[in-house]
Amino acid sequence: MNKEKLILKWLDDDISDEEMKEIKQLPEFEDYLKISNKAHHFKPPEFNTYKVLNKIKSKHYRSRKLYWQYSIAASIILIFSALLIYNSDSHESINTSIAEQKEITLPDNSKVSLNAGSIITYDAENWNTNRTIQLEGEAFFKVAKGKKFDVITNNATVSVLGTEFVVNNRSAFLEVMTFEGLVQVVTKDTILNLTKGNSIVINKDYFSNYAFEREQPTWLEGSSSFKSTQLEIVLNELERQYDITLNIPKNLQLHRLYTGNFPHNNLEEALQSISVPMNLKYSLKGEKTVSLAYIEEK
Amino acid sequence: MEKSIHRNICEEHVFEGVYKKYSKDLHNFLYYKFGNQLNPEDKVQEAFIKLWDKCADTTPEKAKSFLFTIANNSMLNAIKHEKVKLKYSQKPFASFTIEDPVFILEEKEYMQKYQDALANLTEAQREVFLLNRIDKKKHQEIADLLGISRKSVEKRLYGALTKLRKEIKNLP
Incomplete structure (x- = not known):
């Protein structure tokens, strides 16, 4: 293979054992290796994410306060305009932060339970004619009987008539569980009907379904459960439930599948329930940071 | 590219998400490029404050290039054009x-x-x-x-x- 290509593969950490043997034959490789090994001496000063974020927030809100007089004037004008013009844009937005859950009652008495780090948006004014909710994150729906009810996510539209179901949508990951009735999931390439006790998981190009027997999602009872779910999704959920940052080593295989659950009220126990079956060890660094690593074989 | 339902990033949790995703990368990028003669941490802070001021016109997808451009330009305007020497740690x-x-x-x-x-x-x-x-x-x-x-x-x-x-x- 061409020398430059070989070295670039090495630099991208994408080199096979065969190629590694080949690259070691190069006379200049020893020099390159030393240059690479010594690069860490030029590490930048530690960037304190939280400290800087707090400074940004305090400056932002201080600058907001300066304009309060203008804001009041503007609001008065706005209220008058709102009275004059029929305002059809009445979108409600409700969100939960890390480690928070909320229950929302919609105008038709349908109920939504929002899991941590999620947001829903809907049109409250025209709710009875247009039952459409946009969702980012995870929510459990108990839908009152009536017209079509749509949950729109970036991966699919989930439609129902009257039923109980969970939609969990995190970037490229989508999970839908039907607890009652019938749910239709429309993605850009398929349409699926899910009956009671069935669920599907779509994650990029990976697709699976499984049956379950619960009456409601476990997160409403204080734990998160997973069935053959990629480790990445599980770890993201852990971060959302505990307001922690995980340090994940580069060699951790985030696509490995995890089955099990973790509680929301005991961090140590939660960490153990994930790390033990996955052959990992963890260490707490301060209150907000946890490092994960493989247990080294002797 | 990931599509988001957020049309802008004014809401605090959306803004924080953008911050967590890019702040450290932006900081290290500025340090490698310009060194420490002007504090890269300050420039990160400034860029994010400007981003928040303009949050209504910025979608999450556009935030990254906004941040890198703003921080890079404010460095360029402030910096004396000397050779950047990164000190190695002993x-x-x-x-x-x-x-x-x-x-x-x-x-x-x-x-x-x-x-x-x-x-x-x-x-x-x-x-x-x-x-x-x-x-x-x-x-x-x-x-x-x-x-x-x-x-x-x-x-x-x-x-x-x-x-x-x-x-x-x-x-x-």
């Missing part, structure tokens, strides 16, 4: 207590040369090289971060490595 030597003094001296000399060679790289070469070697970023990630092609990342990277070797070894 710390690791302290742990070698029973080291041969000749070895220590040689190592020190090597790091001096390394530091000078790094200063002689172009900004473009240095930022890519250090994002790759220190922050362990993949070539594609660097390309996405800087808004350039993967090919140009690799060209800069290979250029940086061969140039460093030549300078450190005093080769022609």
